[in-house]
Amino acid sequence: MCCTVPQIVFLLQLAGVATAVKFSVLVGNATVLRGGSVTLPCWLSPTTDAEGMEVRWYLKEYQTPVLLYHNGKLQNATQMEQYQNRTTLVPREPSSSLKQGDVSIRIEDVKLTDVGKFTCYVSSSEHYDSDHVFLKVEEIGASPILSLSKFNDGRINVSCMSTGWQPGPLLQWSLGPQQVLKPGGLRQSRGTGGLVTVQSWVVRPSSESGWISCSVFLPNRKEHLKEARVDVNIELLGVSSWMVAFIILVTLLLAAICALLLYLKKKKGFPMGTAEESNVALIREDVPHGAAEELNALLREEVDFIWCEAPELVYSEDMKSLAVDISVNKDAAPACMAVGKNGKMMRDKHDCDPTDYDLCVLVNPGFTSGQHYWEVGLKRDGTPVKNSWWVGVATDSAVQSMREQKSMPTSGLWCLYSDNKHGVHTKSGSSHYISMASRPEVLGIFLDYDNGRLSFYDTKLKRHLVTIKSNFRETVYPLFNPSKGDKAVLDILSLPVATPLPVAAPEVNSTAATATET
Known part of the structure; x- marks a missing residue:
């Protein structure tokens, strides 16, 4: 009969010993937030002095321990590299010690990769025993992002998304402080690094008043609850019913694409967490009658918004290698815009009374291909975060149309804009409302012209906010307002x-602007 490595070691230690003093190894499981410290409890029963024993903690490989105590001291020669300088013997209680049989260890700076089954193995010259400690690592995700849109019949669709959770969180909708709402749908999916993204939506009548909140939390950590609220009476910017259905359908489609990408990465050896089942529910009456053909046609043409944490959309410092040097030409700036000497800073003039459409300015160079990145500062030292702004790209003809018509163009404008009353919106033929816990202090803009993507990032939090996808067909310029x-x-x-x-940018063919949006 074959023996395991621990058994062989023990038999060698046992040779020549006539009597045995037996003990049992007792353990308890542990849960901790990523980045924290955790004690994995393990002790001997009955109370037995462990100072002269071997204490070995390991994961899968006995020969490569997480921690090894032998001959009265820690042995680091064979220790797993990722646990060096992160583990030590620490009693689970102040009154306990190694002499009293407490062989617990503490792990510092816990990582998501530390999740698993740890074996606590203790041996003397007379006896040995072991048991397993299961470590769970949890992660508190980001504050939810809410988006608000409207059906033709006046009903309001509110969507909620939160990323970066471990394990999958609970999500709860409420109207006002007390009334719990039933979600129209709920989905959980794993993104980059195995973290969970949760998405949900509710549909409410237009006659409703007050605010709707979306709360996301881990069941045993309600003190870390993340919440976002939106006033259901907020002024919406003409989103049609088919667009609401389209956004819902696209959200599910993109989640499926992300899952496929992550599966392929996992198949190639990319370390991922264990997949969990997704719960998807779509209330059919929320999709307008007769919208299927229109939705199918749209899906064949383009996707408007991307919220999914696909690997290619995650914030990366490498984007800055594609930075462009841009500034406003003071001579070409709108009459009511004050521009700093270096052409970098701008605001409206005190002695003017312009509309917001009059304050849009395009800057060189224009882009017809390639990838380009720039950043905008929205907070200066000693001042609050700027509440009102427009940032994105546009065609020359779209901006000319805005100034003449005093209204949003139907095509040729792709931007993120914020106003003091309603918060942050996207604009690219249709508008989409985004609820954030706080406005970004530094906004990163990444244009991938050839792949038709304009992405926005909160660079201080290193977080992807939203990507607008479109088929760019002519020269686009960085836009500021x-x-x-x-x-x-x-x-x-x-x-x-x-x-x-x-x-200078190439000359713009303004007659092609109306074909930019599909």
């Missing part, structure tokens, strides 16, 4: 530029 009445300045940040850029 400091907005009327906001005293804080909009600041184009200077970033190192790897390669020189053309002095």
